[in-house]
Amino acid sequence: MSKDEAPVHSGPVPAQFAQRFLDAVPQLGALNVSFESLEDGKAIIRLPYDEALVGFPETGVIAGGAIYTVMDSVAGIAVFAALGTFVPLATLDLRIDYLKPATPHLDIFGEARCYKLTRQIAFVRGRAHHGDSEKPIAHVTGTFFLERPAQKAEGAA
Amino acid sequence: MTTALLNCVEPVLRGEVESNAITNIPYAVFLGLEAFRLPNEEIAVRMPFKDALIGSPSPPRLHGGTVGALLEFAGTMSVALAAREAASAPLESIPKTIGITIEYMRGGATQDIYASAQVLRLGRRVANVRATAWQDSFEKPNATASMHFLMP
Numbered sequence: 199m200s201k202d203e204a205p206v207h208s209g210p211v212p213a214q215f216a217q218r219f220l221d222a223v224p225q226l227g228a229l230n231v232s233f234e235s236l237e238d239g240k241a242i243i244r245l246p247y248d249e250a251l252v253g254f255p256e257t258g259v260i261a262g263g264a265i266y267t268v269m270d271s272v273a274g275i276a277v278f279a280a281l282g283t284f285v286p287l288a289t290l291d292l293r294i295d296y297l298k299p300a301t302p303h304l305d306i307f308g309e310a311r312c313y314k315l316t317r318q319i320a321f322v323r324g325r326a327h328h329g330d331s332e333k334p335i336a337h338v339t340g341t342f343f344l345e346r347p348a349q350k351a352e353g354a355a
Numbered sequence: 356m357t358t359a360l361l362n363c364v365e366p367v368l369r370g371e372v373e374s375n376a377i378t379n380i381p382y383a384v385f386l387g388l389e390a391f392r393l394p395n396e397e398i399a400v401r402m403p404f405k406d407a408l409i410g411s412p413s414p415p416r417l418h419g420g421t422v423g424a425l426l427e428f429a430g431t432m433s434v435a436l437a438a439r440e441a442a443s444a445p446l447e448s449i450p451k452t453i454g455i456t457i458e459y460m461r462g463g464a465t466q467d468i469y470a471s472a473q474v475l476r477l478g479r480r481v482a483n484v485r486a487t488a489w490q491d492s493f494e495k496p497n498a499t500a501s502m503h504f505l506m507p
Contacts, residue, residue, distance in 0.1 A: 269420075
């Protein structure tokens, strides 16, 4: 393993830290997002159905933007889980594919896993669903920048 | 129902008001979005700052998700406007987003943020759109988005 590739591991960021992280984010409070689980590097959070988040008034379907926000956040938690610590993160890019409309009145679960971690960059994949991850509503891939000192390579100028 | 989406935009389009809150889509109300007219007459979307939009407490920054939602909204609005212009009739429903890729360049400061979008191609089935979100200057974007919509 090269020096700039930290191993992807999970566990050291316990669930109560993930909940504390969620509690500290005003937007997630506004969305009533709650922590669901963090196991084997897979983070899951829950967005309760709320009429206030409807993006398609004629059908009652939740706006994609609310799902997108949940996925950005759960991706961050997955990175903290992989790192084993909290490091300021900046989203470099995040892509979301809306696979099918969310079903009105059902809660939405956002789950994500950090599948690759380097010194400065974390790569994450995730999906949103109504409880069965094999029936996803949306799929995301994201890249995050880790705000920590770059490791100096030996002999580097 | 794009009529609903565009109703709030109409007075801005007609130049009667500088900006107008988007009141008929609950999630737009949740974010506090307003349609407004840029100096070049283009219609854009403003998300006035409020604490509930914050995504990282220290230092406080706008949640990237809300910036993404703003970009998507600007995109949806631009497609609805372009489709109405092209067909001289409103779309029957709001165009559905197939996918959106957002690139973040600057963290969102605790102040108002704006987004405008350009329809690169308005097809019968699919529309391709680019959008930009900015705060102090359009030349210093916070984020840009590339998205495609399924036409109703």
